[in-house]
Amino acid sequence: MGAFLHRLHGHGHQLALWQDPGGGLMKRARRGFLMRFALLSVLGMLISMPFFWMLSSSFKPRVEAENADILPEQPTVQNYPVVLDLKPDPSTRRFLGMRYGRWYFNTFFVAVGITFLQVLTSSMAAYAFSRMRWRGRDTVFILYLSTMMIPGVVTMIPNFQVMVWLGFVNTYHGLIIPAAFSAFGTFLLRQFMLSVPPALDEAAQIDGASHWQIFWEVIMPLARPGLIALAILTFLGSYQSFFWPLVMLNSQDLFSMPLGLLTLDSSYGRQTEMIMAAAAMATAPLIVIFVIFQKFVVKGLQLGGVKG
Numbered sequence: 408m409g410a411f412l413h414r415l416h417g418h419g420h421q422l423a424l425w426q427d428p429g430g431g432l433m434k435r436a437r438r439g440f441l442m443r444f445a446l447l448s449v450l451g452m453l454i455s456m457p458f459f460w461m462l463s464s465s466f467k468p469r470v471e472a473e474n475a476d477i478l479p480e481q482p483t484v485q486n487y488p489v490v491l492d493l494k495p496d497p498s499t500r501r502f503l504g505m506r507y508g509r510w511y512f513n514t515f516f517v518a519v520g521i522t523f524l525q526v527l528t529s530s531m532a533a534y535a536f537s538r539m540r541w542r543g544r545d546t547v548f549i550l551y552l553s554t555m556m557i558p559g560v561v562t563m564i565p566n567f568q569v570m571v572w573l574g575f576v577n578t579y580h581g582l583i584i585p586a587a588f589s590a591f592g593t594f595l596l597r598q599f600m601l602s603v604p605p606a607l608d609e610a611a612q613i614d615g616a617s618h619w620q621i622f623w624e625v626i627m628p629l630a631r632p633g634l635i636a637l638a639i640l641t642f643l644g645s646y647q648s649f650f651w652p653l654v655m656l657n658s659q660d661l662f663s664m665p666l667g668l669l670t671l672d673s674s675y676g677r678q679t680e681m682i683m684a685a686a687a688m689a690t691a692p693l694i695v696i697f698v699i700f701q702k703f704v705v706k707g708l709q710l711g712g713v714k715g
Protein backbone atom coordinates (compact mmCIF):
# COMPACT_ATOMS: atom_id res chain seq x y z
CA MET A 408 0.00 0.00 0.00
CA GLY A 409 1.78 3.14 -1.19
CA ALA A 410 -0.38 5.50 0.81
CA PHE A 411 -2.92 4.85 3.52
CA LEU A 412 -4.82 7.99 2.62
CA HIS A 413 -4.73 9.58 -0.80
CA ARG A 414 -6.19 12.97 -1.38
CA LEU A 415 -9.29 14.25 0.25
CA HIS A 416 -10.98 17.36 -1.05
CA GLY A 417 -13.25 19.48 1.05
CA HIS A 418 -14.76 22.66 -0.33
CA GLY A 419 -12.03 22.83 -2.94
CA HIS A 420 -9.13 22.68 -0.45
CA GLN A 421 -6.61 19.85 -0.60
CA LEU A 422 -6.01 18.12 2.71
CA ALA A 423 -2.74 16.68 3.91
CA LEU A 424 -1.50 13.39 2.52
CA TRP A 425 -0.52 10.88 5.15
CA GLN A 426 1.91 8.18 4.08
CA ASP A 427 2.70 4.81 5.62
CA PRO A 428 6.34 4.41 4.55
CA GLY A 429 7.10 1.46 6.84
CA GLY A 430 4.12 -0.59 5.68
CA GLY A 431 3.08 -1.33 9.28
CA LEU A 432 -0.61 -0.95 8.64
CA MET A 433 -0.42 -3.22 5.64
CA LYS A 434 1.38 -5.91 7.63
CA ARG A 435 -1.14 -5.74 10.46
CA ALA A 436 -4.02 -5.93 8.02
CA ARG A 437 -2.49 -8.96 6.31
CA ARG A 438 -1.82 -10.64 9.65
CA GLY A 439 -5.40 -10.07 10.76
CA PHE A 440 -6.71 -11.48 7.51
CA LEU A 441 -4.59 -14.62 7.85
CA MET A 442 -5.72 -15.16 11.43
CA ARG A 443 -9.39 -14.83 10.49
CA PHE A 444 -8.90 -17.13 7.52
CA ALA A 445 -7.20 -19.77 9.69
CA LEU A 446 -9.90 -19.56 12.36
CA LEU A 447 -12.74 -19.84 9.85
CA SER A 448 -10.98 -22.74 8.11
CA VAL A 449 -10.70 -24.67 11.39
CA LEU A 450 -14.34 -23.96 12.27
CA GLY A 451 -15.41 -25.01 8.78
CA MET A 452 -13.56 -28.30 9.11
CA LEU A 453 -15.10 -28.99 12.52
CA ILE A 454 -18.61 -28.22 11.27
CA SER A 455 -18.24 -30.34 8.12
CA MET A 456 -16.63 -33.30 9.90
CA PRO A 457 -19.94 -35.03 10.82
CA PHE A 458 -21.12 -34.76 7.23
CA PHE A 459 -17.83 -36.09 5.91
CA TRP A 460 -17.95 -39.00 8.37
CA MET A 461 -21.52 -39.79 7.30
CA LEU A 462 -20.52 -39.80 3.65
CA SER A 463 -17.44 -41.91 4.33
CA SER A 464 -19.37 -44.44 6.44
CA SER A 465 -21.93 -44.88 3.68
CA PHE A 466 -19.18 -46.48 1.58
CA LYS A 467 -18.02 -48.86 4.30
CA PRO A 468 -18.88 -52.57 4.35
CA ARG A 469 -20.60 -53.88 7.46
CA VAL A 470 -17.40 -55.17 9.04
CA GLU A 471 -15.98 -51.63 9.03
CA ALA A 472 -19.16 -49.73 9.82
CA GLU A 473 -18.58 -49.46 13.56
CA ASN A 474 -14.93 -48.51 13.23
CA ALA A 475 -13.84 -44.98 14.04
CA ASP A 476 -11.66 -44.77 10.93
CA ILE A 477 -12.55 -41.78 8.80
CA LEU A 478 -11.82 -43.43 5.45
CA PRO A 479 -13.02 -46.95 4.54
CA GLU A 480 -10.35 -49.57 3.93
CA GLN A 481 -12.48 -51.40 1.36
CA PRO A 482 -14.93 -48.83 -0.04
CA THR A 483 -18.11 -50.15 -1.61
CA VAL A 484 -21.28 -48.69 -3.09
CA GLN A 485 -23.46 -51.70 -2.32
CA ASN A 486 -25.18 -49.92 0.58
CA TYR A 487 -27.00 -47.54 -1.76
CA PRO A 488 -28.83 -50.12 -3.93
CA VAL A 489 -29.66 -52.09 -0.77
CA VAL A 490 -31.28 -49.03 0.82
CA LEU A 491 -33.19 -48.36 -2.41
CA ASP A 492 -34.32 -52.01 -2.35
CA LEU A 493 -32.71 -52.68 -5.72
CA LYS A 494 -30.67 -55.59 -4.37
CA PRO A 495 -30.75 -57.77 -1.22
CA ASP A 496 -28.69 -57.16 1.88
CA PRO A 497 -25.42 -59.10 1.38
CA SER A 498 -25.37 -60.26 5.00
CA THR A 499 -28.93 -61.63 5.14
CA ARG A 500 -29.59 -62.30 1.44
CA ARG A 501 -32.94 -60.58 1.86
CA PHE A 502 -34.42 -57.32 0.66
CA LEU A 503 -34.91 -54.74 3.38
CA GLY A 504 -38.38 -53.91 2.10
CA MET A 505 -37.87 -50.21 2.72
CA ARG A 506 -40.22 -47.63 1.22
CA TYR A 507 -37.45 -45.16 0.47
CA GLY A 508 -39.06 -43.80 -2.69
CA ARG A 509 -42.35 -43.36 -0.87
CA TRP A 510 -40.62 -41.53 1.98
CA TYR A 511 -38.98 -39.22 -0.52
CA PHE A 512 -42.35 -38.43 -2.06
CA ASN A 513 -43.98 -37.85 1.32
CA THR A 514 -41.19 -35.53 2.42
CA PHE A 515 -41.28 -33.42 -0.74
CA PHE A 516 -45.07 -33.35 -0.87
CA VAL A 517 -45.42 -32.16 2.72
CA ALA A 518 -42.52 -29.70 2.44
CA VAL A 519 -43.90 -28.15 -0.76
CA GLY A 520 -47.40 -27.93 0.73
CA ILE A 521 -46.15 -26.24 3.89
CA THR A 522 -43.94 -23.87 1.91
CA PHE A 523 -46.75 -22.78 -0.41
CA LEU A 524 -49.27 -22.18 2.36
CA GLN A 525 -46.79 -20.52 4.71
CA VAL A 526 -45.55 -18.08 2.06
CA LEU A 527 -49.15 -17.29 1.08
CA THR A 528 -50.48 -16.73 4.61
CA SER A 529 -47.36 -14.89 5.78
CA SER A 530 -47.45 -12.51 2.82
CA MET A 531 -51.13 -11.72 3.35
CA ALA A 532 -50.61 -11.12 7.07
CA ALA A 533 -47.51 -9.04 6.37
CA TYR A 534 -49.50 -6.85 3.97
CA ALA A 535 -52.18 -6.27 6.60
CA PHE A 536 -49.56 -5.37 9.21
CA SER A 537 -47.53 -3.07 6.95
CA ARG A 538 -49.75 -1.47 4.29
CA MET A 539 -53.20 -1.32 5.88
CA ARG A 540 -54.08 1.06 8.72
CA TRP A 541 -56.43 -0.25 11.37
CA ARG A 542 -56.88 0.23 15.09
CA GLY A 543 -54.57 -1.90 17.25
CA ARG A 544 -52.46 -3.04 14.31
CA ASP A 545 -49.10 -2.72 16.04
CA THR A 546 -50.40 -4.29 19.26
CA VAL A 547 -51.74 -7.31 17.42
CA PHE A 548 -48.48 -7.63 15.52
CA ILE A 549 -46.43 -7.61 18.73
CA LEU A 550 -48.72 -10.24 20.26
CA TYR A 551 -48.44 -12.38 17.14
CA LEU A 552 -44.67 -11.97 17.09
CA SER A 553 -44.43 -12.92 20.76
CA THR A 554 -45.69 -16.41 19.91
CA MET A 555 -42.19 -17.10 18.59
CA MET A 556 -41.03 -17.22 22.20
CA ILE A 557 -43.36 -20.12 23.06
CA PRO A 558 -41.55 -23.49 22.79
CA GLY A 559 -43.11 -25.97 20.41
CA VAL A 560 -43.43 -28.63 23.11
CA VAL A 561 -45.82 -26.35 25.01
CA THR A 562 -48.35 -26.30 22.17
CA MET A 563 -47.74 -29.88 21.01
CA ILE A 564 -50.49 -31.52 23.09
CA PRO A 565 -53.15 -28.85 22.32
CA ASN A 566 -52.29 -29.05 18.63
CA PHE A 567 -52.49 -32.83 18.72
CA GLN A 568 -55.90 -32.69 20.41
CA VAL A 569 -57.13 -30.34 17.69
CA MET A 570 -55.84 -32.71 15.02
CA VAL A 571 -57.64 -35.62 16.71
CA TRP A 572 -60.85 -33.61 16.83
CA LEU A 573 -60.52 -32.78 13.12
CA GLY A 574 -59.65 -36.36 12.21
CA PHE A 575 -56.26 -35.37 10.80
CA VAL A 576 -54.13 -37.88 12.73
CA ASN A 577 -52.07 -40.06 10.40
CA THR A 578 -52.84 -37.86 7.38
CA TYR A 579 -51.01 -35.31 5.26
CA HIS A 580 -53.40 -32.64 6.53
CA GLY A 581 -52.16 -33.08 10.07
CA LEU A 582 -48.61 -32.36 8.95
CA ILE A 583 -49.29 -29.44 6.63
CA ILE A 584 -52.05 -27.36 8.22
CA PRO A 585 -50.43 -26.70 11.65
CA ALA A 586 -47.28 -25.45 9.88
CA ALA A 587 -49.12 -23.26 7.37
CA PHE A 588 -48.78 -20.15 9.53
CA SER A 589 -45.54 -18.54 10.68
CA ALA A 590 -44.88 -15.52 12.88
CA PHE A 591 -41.30 -15.40 11.61
CA GLY A 592 -42.46 -15.44 7.99
CA THR A 593 -44.90 -12.63 8.68
CA PHE A 594 -42.18 -10.59 10.38
CA LEU A 595 -39.69 -11.14 7.54
CA LEU A 596 -42.11 -10.16 4.78
CA ARG A 597 -43.45 -7.23 6.79
CA GLN A 598 -39.93 -5.80 6.85
CA PHE A 599 -39.80 -6.01 3.06
CA MET A 600 -43.17 -4.40 2.60
CA LEU A 601 -42.27 -1.54 4.93
CA SER A 602 -39.37 -0.69 2.63
CA VAL A 603 -41.72 -0.26 -0.34
CA PRO A 604 -42.54 3.47 -0.82
CA PRO A 605 -46.14 4.29 0.22
CA ALA A 606 -46.42 6.46 -2.89
CA LEU A 607 -46.86 3.30 -4.96
CA ASP A 608 -49.96 2.35 -2.96
CA GLU A 609 -51.36 5.85 -3.28
CA ALA A 610 -50.79 5.91 -7.03
CA ALA A 611 -52.50 2.54 -7.40
CA GLN A 612 -55.45 3.66 -5.27
CA ILE A 613 -55.84 6.79 -7.40
CA ASP A 614 -56.07 4.49 -10.43
CA GLY A 615 -58.88 2.62 -8.68
CA ALA A 616 -56.95 -0.43 -7.48
CA SER A 617 -58.26 -2.35 -4.49
CA HIS A 618 -56.15 -3.70 -1.64
CA TRP A 619 -56.25 -7.11 -3.27
CA GLN A 620 -54.91 -5.69 -6.56
CA ILE A 621 -52.23 -3.66 -4.78
CA PHE A 622 -51.17 -6.76 -2.87
CA TRP A 623 -50.82 -9.00 -5.94
CA GLU A 624 -49.71 -6.53 -8.60
CA VAL A 625 -47.60 -4.01 -6.67
CA ILE A 626 -46.32 -5.39 -3.37
CA MET A 627 -45.76 -9.06 -4.17
CA PRO A 628 -43.44 -8.46 -7.16
CA LEU A 629 -41.36 -6.00 -5.13
CA ALA A 630 -41.15 -8.43 -2.19
CA ARG A 631 -39.87 -11.27 -4.37
CA PRO A 632 -36.44 -11.54 -2.65
CA GLY A 633 -38.16 -11.97 0.70
CA LEU A 634 -40.62 -14.48 -0.71
CA ILE A 635 -37.79 -16.57 -2.14
CA ALA A 636 -35.81 -16.43 1.10
CA LEU A 637 -38.83 -17.44 3.17
CA ALA A 638 -39.73 -20.24 0.75
CA ILE A 639 -36.23 -21.73 0.90
CA LEU A 640 -35.96 -21.51 4.68
CA THR A 641 -39.44 -22.98 5.10
CA PHE A 642 -38.77 -25.84 2.69
CA LEU A 643 -35.48 -26.75 4.37
CA GLY A 644 -37.08 -26.69 7.81
CA SER A 645 -40.09 -28.74 6.71
CA TYR A 646 -37.91 -31.26 4.91
CA GLN A 647 -36.01 -31.96 8.13
CA SER A 648 -39.03 -31.98 10.44
CA PHE A 649 -38.99 -34.98 12.76
CA PHE A 650 -40.82 -34.47 16.05
CA TRP A 651 -44.29 -33.49 14.79
CA PRO A 652 -44.44 -36.29 12.15
CA LEU A 653 -43.33 -38.71 14.89
CA VAL A 654 -46.33 -37.64 16.98
CA MET A 655 -48.85 -37.59 14.13
CA LEU A 656 -47.98 -40.64 12.03
CA ASN A 657 -48.07 -44.38 12.63
CA SER A 658 -48.22 -45.68 9.07
CA GLN A 659 -44.93 -46.23 7.25
CA ASP A 660 -46.65 -45.32 3.98
CA LEU A 661 -46.93 -41.75 5.29
CA PHE A 662 -43.51 -41.52 6.94
CA SER A 663 -41.26 -38.63 6.07
CA MET A 664 -37.57 -39.19 5.43
CA PRO A 665 -36.40 -38.52 9.02
CA LEU A 666 -38.93 -41.04 10.35
CA GLY A 667 -37.93 -43.51 7.66
CA LEU A 668 -34.31 -43.25 8.73
CA LEU A 669 -35.40 -44.05 12.27
CA THR A 670 -36.74 -47.42 11.13
CA LEU A 671 -33.24 -48.39 10.01
CA ASP A 672 -32.16 -48.10 13.62
CA SER A 673 -35.08 -50.06 15.02
CA SER A 674 -37.04 -52.33 12.69
CA TYR A 675 -33.96 -53.60 10.90
CA GLY A 676 -31.56 -53.47 13.84
CA ARG A 677 -28.62 -51.11 13.95
CA GLN A 678 -27.08 -51.03 10.49
CA THR A 679 -24.79 -48.05 10.57
CA GLU A 680 -23.65 -48.30 6.96
CA MET A 681 -27.27 -48.42 5.73
CA ILE A 682 -28.28 -45.50 7.93
CA MET A 683 -25.39 -43.42 6.61
CA ALA A 684 -26.18 -44.28 2.98
CA ALA A 685 -29.83 -43.38 3.46
CA ALA A 686 -28.90 -40.18 5.30
CA ALA A 687 -26.48 -39.18 2.54
CA MET A 688 -29.18 -39.55 -0.11
CA ALA A 689 -31.67 -37.69 2.09
CA THR A 690 -29.24 -34.82 2.63
CA ALA A 691 -28.22 -34.42 -1.01
CA PRO A 692 -31.33 -32.44 -2.11
CA LEU A 693 -30.90 -30.00 0.78
CA ILE A 694 -27.30 -29.33 -0.15
CA VAL A 695 -28.16 -28.81 -3.81
CA ILE A 696 -31.03 -26.45 -2.99
CA PHE A 697 -28.97 -24.40 -0.56
CA VAL A 698 -25.95 -24.14 -2.87
CA ILE A 699 -28.15 -22.95 -5.75
CA PHE A 700 -30.30 -20.52 -3.78
CA GLN A 701 -28.02 -19.38 -0.95
CA LYS A 702 -27.51 -15.96 -2.56
CA PHE A 703 -31.28 -15.41 -2.49
CA VAL A 704 -31.40 -16.35 1.20
CA VAL A 705 -28.58 -13.96 2.11
CA LYS A 706 -30.00 -11.16 -0.04
CA GLY A 707 -33.49 -11.69 1.32
CA LEU A 708 -32.42 -11.60 4.96
CA GLN A 709 -30.24 -8.54 4.36
CA LEU A 710 -32.95 -6.57 2.62
CA GLY A 711 -35.52 -7.67 5.17
CA GLY A 712 -33.58 -6.00 7.96
CA VAL A 713 -33.26 -2.62 6.26
CA LYS A 714 -36.33 -1.06 7.82
CA GLY A 715 -38.12 -1.82 11.08
